[in-house]
Amino acid sequence: MGFPTSTRFVLTLFVVGRSGDSLHAQEQLTALCEALVPGRYELSVVDVDEEPDLAEQERIVLTPTVVRTEPLPAIRVVGDLSDDERTSAALGLPTPFQSRIERLRDEQ
Numbered sequence: 001m002g003f004p005t006s007t008r009f010v011l012t013l014f015v016v017g018r019s020g021d022s023l024h025a026q027e028q029l030t031a032l033c034e035a036l037v038p039g040r041y042e043l044s045v046v047d048v049d050e051e052p053d054l055a056e057q058e059r060i061v062l063t064p065t066v067v068r069t070e071p072l073p074a075i076r077v078v079g080d081l082s083d084d085e086r087t088s089a090a091l092g093l094p095t096p097f098q099s100r101i102e103r104l105r106d107e108q
Contacts, residue, residue, distance in 0.1 A: 010069045
């Protein structure tokens with residue numbers, strides 16, 4: 001799935017507390033976005049212990065869960081985010097090759 005190079009990705013990461021797993025998920029997702037869509041993403045982190053109503057509203061039952069709300073359609077990725085290739089594909093982010101091509105086009 002290809003999006004225009006100007007597409008912004010709006011992501012929300014739902015975690016529980018500030019555990020090592022929660023921090024690792026946030027670091028993994030941030031690094032992935034910086035590598036593939038630098039400057040074109042917004043990432044919010046929601047601790048379901050601190051904001052249970054939001055988690056319930058979004059029907060979050062497992063963490064970590066990433067919800068991509070833009071571009072549509074909304075997509076959810078649940079569980080381990082350490083496999084960059086699988087996570088980026090699931091979220092519809094460009095591949096590293098696509099990202100390099102986009103950067104080269106933007107430079108011209």
